[in-house]
Amino acid sequence: MEATTIHGTVAVLCPPGGPKLGSEQDALALRGAGDEQDAGLIVVPVGRMAPEFFVPENGMLDAFVHRLTRAGRRVAFVGDLADRMAGSTALAAYVRRCNAGGAVLFVRTREELEARLA
Template sequence: MTATTTVRHGVRVLQLSESGPAIAGESDATDLLGEAYGAQAEIVAVPVGRLTPEFVRLSSGVAGAIVQRFVNHRLRLVVIGSLDHLGPATGPVADWVHEANGGDDLWFVDDLDELDARLRGADMSTPS
């Protein structure tokens, strides 16, 4: 997978490029986890364009399987970009996004600036 590793506000982030294979299920998540461990990353940032439409079709179980792999391995997954092209982000999907953004395991952000802002907020509770 094409990715770069950066340190953003003291956190190592494996950032996938916009182009590349789709993240469509557990095996893809496993590949990402291996790459993240190799990069010693704490966060994997995935552009929304790399996700398949099944990701927001919650009844498919794809999102749950992918996210659970990350949770089990104590890595944070960040989806970057609007979910609009995958389908309507309303109802249960909007509720899920809102709930996820209130936690630590999965974040949905519009862009890297928003990720930086979230990480800065997390840094505030950490002594300098």
């Protein structure tokens, strides 16, 4: 995985192509990549996540995020979730809560992520 620095934060960038992610094991693998780079932020494209990942009621999203943040990592999901949030008040509320805190971010673009980290 590629590492970069965004406004003083070392970030590991999960590539957009590859198998779908969503399990706790996937989160541990990303955390390991972050450990290798001493990264404070893991950046994950929304398109890499399994379709059922963004259904808060099934617990996948919470478990995945917990595995990353418990180790002191921040996580940013980059991509458009507008359609999914329009169809799920639970997801929309989850995204709002996360974006208010800062340990977990949901942004539409890399530029928006950079602005949030500035």
